[in-house]
Amino acid sequence: MSEADKMDVIIIGAGPAGIACAYILAQAGKEVLVIERAETPGAKNVTGGRLYTYALEMVDKGLTEEAVLERKITHEQIMILSQDKAISIDYHDPSFNREGQVPQSYSILRAQFDEWFAAKAEEIGAMVACGVKVDDLIEKDGKIIGVVAGEDEMYADVVIAADGVNSFMAQKAGLIKDISAHQVGVGIKEVIELPPDTIQERFNLKPDEGAARMILGCTEGIHGGGFLYTNRESISLGCVLMPEEAAAHGKSVHEIFQDLKMHPAIYPLIAGGESIEYGAHLVSEEGYRGIPQKIYREGFLMIGDAAGFVINTGYSIRGIDLAIVSGVAAARAVLNTSASDQVGPAYLQELKNIELLPTMQAVDGYADLLAIPRIYSSYPRIAVGVFERLFTVNGQKPNSLIKNTKEVIKSNGVSMWQLFKDVLRGYKSI
Amino acid sequence: MSKIIACYKWVADEADIRINPDQSVDITKAKGKISDYDKNAIEAAVEAAGKLGGQAVTLTFGNAGAKPSIKDALSRGPEEAYWVKAAEADQADGAVTARALAAAIQKIGDSSLVICAEGASDTYARQIAPRIGAILNLPVISSVIIMTFEGNSLVATRKLEDSLETVKVELPAVVAVLPEANNPPLPGLKAVMAAGKKPLTEYSAADLGIDFKPRNQVVAVKGYVMNRKNIIFDAGDSVSRVKELAAALRKEGVL
Numbered sequence: 001m002s003e004a005d006k007m008d009v010i011i012i013g014a015g016p017a018g019i020a021c022a023y024i025l026a027q028a029g030k031e032v033l034v035i036e037r038a039e040t041p042g043a044k045n046v047t048g049g050r051l052y053t054y055a056l057e058m059v060d061k062g063l064t065e066e067a068v069l070e071r072k073i074t075h076e077q078i079m080i081l082s083q084d085k086a087i088s089i090d091y092h093d094p095s096f097n098r099e100g101q102v103p104q105s106y107s108i109l110r111a112q113f114d115e116w117f118a119a120k121a122e123e124i125g126a127m128v129a130c131g132v133k134v135d136d137l138i139e140k141d142g143k144i145i146g147v148v149a150g151e152d153e154m155y156a157d158v159v160i161a162a163d164g165v166n167s168f169m170a171q172k173a174g175l176i177k178d179i180s181a182h183q184v185g186v187g188i189k190e191v192i193e194l195p196p197d198t199i200q201e202r203f204n205l206k207p208d209e210g211a212a213r214m215i216l217g218c219t220e221g222i223h224g225g226g227f228l229y230t231n232r233e234s235i236s237l238g239c240v241l242m243p244e245e246a247a248a249h250g251k252s253v254h255e256i257f258q259d260l261k262m263h264p265a266i267y268p269l270i271a272g273g274e275s276i277e278y279g280a281h282l283v284s285e286e287g288y289r290g291i292p293q294k295i296y297r298e299g300f301l302m303i304g305d306a307a308g309f310v311i312n313t314g315y316s317i318r319g320i321d322l323a324i325v326s327g328v329a330a331a332r333a334v335l336n337t338s339a340s341d342q343v344g345p346a347y348l349q350e351l352k353n354i355e356l357l358p359t360m361q362a363v364d365g366y367a368d369l370l371a372i373p374r375i376y377s378s379y380p381r382i383a384v385g386v387f388e389r390l391f392t393v394n395g396q397k398p399n400s401l402i403k404n405t406k407e408v409i410k411s412n413g414v415s416m417w418q419l420f421k422d423v424l425r426g427y428k429s430i
Numbered sequence: 431m432s433k434i435i436a437c438y439k440w441v442a443d444e445a446d447i448r449i450n451p452d453q454s455v456d457i458t459k460a461k462g463k464i465s466d467y468d469k470n471a472i473e474a475a476v477e478a479a480g481k482l483g484g485q486a487v488t489l490t491f492g493n494a495g496a497k498p499s500i501k502d503a504l505s506r507g508p509e510e511a512y513w514v515k516a517a518e519a520d521q522a523d524g525a526v527t528a529r530a531l532a533a534a535i536q537k538i539g540d541s542s543l544v545i546c547a548e549g550a551s552d553t554y555a556r557q558i559a560p561r562i563g564a565i566l567n568l569p570v571i572s573s574v575i576i577m578t579f580e581g582n583s584l585v586a587t588r589k590l591e592d593s594l595e596t597v598k599v600e601l602p603a604v605v606a607v608l609p610e611a612n613n614p615p616l617p618g619l620k621a622v623m624a625a626g627k628k629p630l631t632e633y634s635a636a637d638l639g640i641d642f643k644p645r646n647q648v649v650a651v652k653g654y655v656m657n658r659k660n661i662i663f664d665a666g667d668s669v670s671r672v673k674e675l676a677a678a679l680r681k682e683g684v685l
């Protein structure tokens with residue numbers, strides 16, 4: 001092994017996790033190499049896309065201002081669909097876009113964002129090698145000491161797996177098994193181009209404002225949901241579904257997504273737009289309990305999606321910010337620990353200090369709530385049914401709201417006892 | 431050491447170019463890339479340096495946007511990069527480009543071989559190699575698919591319409607290669623890492639002292655619709671229909 005073949009740290013994957021980690025390590029003067037299989041960072045990455053800015057600020061103060069972002073999210077929306085009907089909730093908070101403050105979150109397009117972020121890390125001194133796939137890890141005396149890419153071998157004190165969901169590197173390190181279907185959802189996303197004015201009109205936005213929308217009841221009863229983000233000149237629309245249930249259902253994930261696009265409450269939002277991107281990707285769905293038992297071994301750490309750091313509460317998906325934050329935690333552990341076998345435990349401690357693990361633990365119950373199958377089938381129907389009766393005026397004597405609700409619940413085949421149990425379960429979960 | 435210079439152009443990736451319904455062409459969202467055929471020129475230079483001895487280097491004439499091309503080009507094996515960095519590249523015609531490259535080649539100094547692609551993947555004007563040869567008063571061999579060396583001579587196989595021609599020329603010379611010349615491999619990890627550390631020399635427009643005024647001006651770029659001829663041969667039995675089809679295809683020059 002020559003001097004030239006050895007780095008301080010090698011990071012596999014130039015997603016938000018890998019780049020955030022590289023940025024901090026390079027800033028502290030470490031020799032760090034990021035290896036990315038795509039020709040340019042982010043070229044193939046699929047995400048919804050909303051980024052919470054606190055995470056970027058944690059990497060470097062003021063970074064948000066330079067970042068390649070789309071719109072400040074000032075409208076948080078929830079939509080419940082059933083047949084051709086829809087209930088929409090729009091929470092508008094202008095304080096999410098206050099003069100002189102960093103807005104809470106932005107919509108982003110990953111191809112642009114990742115490329116910018118990687119260039120930023122390079123500027124600071126990290127080396128980013130694109131178009132190169134890591135094939136294997138090199139192990140010696142029980143310690144990970146390097147990587148193999150094609151014919152080449154490179155060595156490092158620490159190898160960090162930031163290679164995303166279903167991490168091949170973590171499998172190679174023996175820390176996770178190949179993923180099983182109930183642990184992941186399949187996400188599909190389409191980017192639809194529209195003029196900025198049209199987007200602002202359709203979503204009632206100011207020129208720099210944006211909307212983030214979660215959509216429930218659009219999955220034909222399958223565990224999952226839809227999402228929509230407004231970008232500057234496009235809309236990101238997609239859905240996430242559990243593949244096992246989708247397979248049993250008979251309709252393809254693609255067909256269910258097409259139905260969502262054609263829904264009378266969705267279609268007018270995208271009408272006349274041109275589809276410029278279509279992609280699919282896995283999302284881990286298990287939250288805190290999906291984190292592998294061990295996320296490190298000597299010479300090796302897992303960050304971001306590779307470590308299962310995704311929160312899905314049904315009203316928001318958070319993966320990008322957690323990826324960045326875990327990259328920060330890993331970098332801190334590497335910088336503050338000299339004994340090689342102590343880096344892993346230090347990383348775990350940093351994840352606690354930085355509140356990543358506590359945050360995931362706090363919302364762990366959502367997984368139980370979201371496991372109730374009726375959330376995706378009868379409950380959206382009941383909600384829409386109640387609204388239907390509420391807003392129907394035909395000159396006849398209306399029933400009381402309670403009576404109406406009871407009837408709608410019964411007509412959807414749900415017993416009061418079942419409903420009571422689910423409410424109790426929901427209450428306990430969250 | 432004598433240099434083998436591969437010239438390349440940084441072009442808009444055709445995969446990202448969009449033709450709007452009114453036939454206007456939108457390249458604003460297109461990423462840049464090294465023209466595909468020029469990757470063959472770079473690989474040919476690396477291979478030639480291996481056989482002939484000398485140092486493979488790259489040369490490009492492009493605006494500031496061509497920056498990412500340097501690392502990409504160097505990861506493919508050449509040892510040094512030269513960049514004529516000038517906004518004038520945007521309006522350049524074949525004559526201006528060839529003048530800029532020829533002036534840079536003279537500045538680079540001792541070179542035994544200049545290798546271009548037959549044409550760039552955007553305009554495919556096939557002007558650069560012949561024009562460089564004319565400016566520098568060097569022999570030019572086009573449509574090359576094989577290069578071997580005998581002492582200080584290049585023996586090149588040219589691919590013609592339906593035959594192969596072998597020519598021999600004393601170096602220095604200018605060569606235009608066809609894509610069949612080689613299969614450029616994907617750069618490996620160490621090659622990509624090494625690329626960032628190799629030397630780059632930049633020339634400005636003023637350094638070259640040449641006339642950048644193009645005499646050709648691009649007036650418009652528009653998409654076009656290829657109309658199908660929609661001919662159906664449905665008269666007569668199947669034998670005569672096939673005969674008619676073959677005759678029609680022959681008339682169009684496709685058979």
Ligand SMILES: Cc1cc2nc3c(=O)[nH]c(=O)nc-3n(C[C@H](O)[C@H](O)[C@H](O)COP(=O)(O)OP(=O)(O)OC[C@H]3O[C@@H](n4cnc5c(N)ncnc54)[C@H](O)[C@@H]3O)c2cc1C
Nearest residue numbers: 013015016017037047048050134163164187304305319320
């Ligand atoms: C449809 C969908 C919607 C989502 N919506 C949101 C959202 O709105 N907000 C949010 O915060 N999160 C969202 N997420 C989750 C978010 O995208 C991920 O959590 C986040 O991208 C994780 O970042 P990462 O850096 O860990 O991994 P990734 O972004 O997946 O990056 C991994 C990188 O590693 C590279 N790589 C993999 N293997 C190798 C190898 N062997 N060699 C070299 N390189 C390799 C890949 O090319 C990739 O660039 C969504 C996900 C999906 C699928």
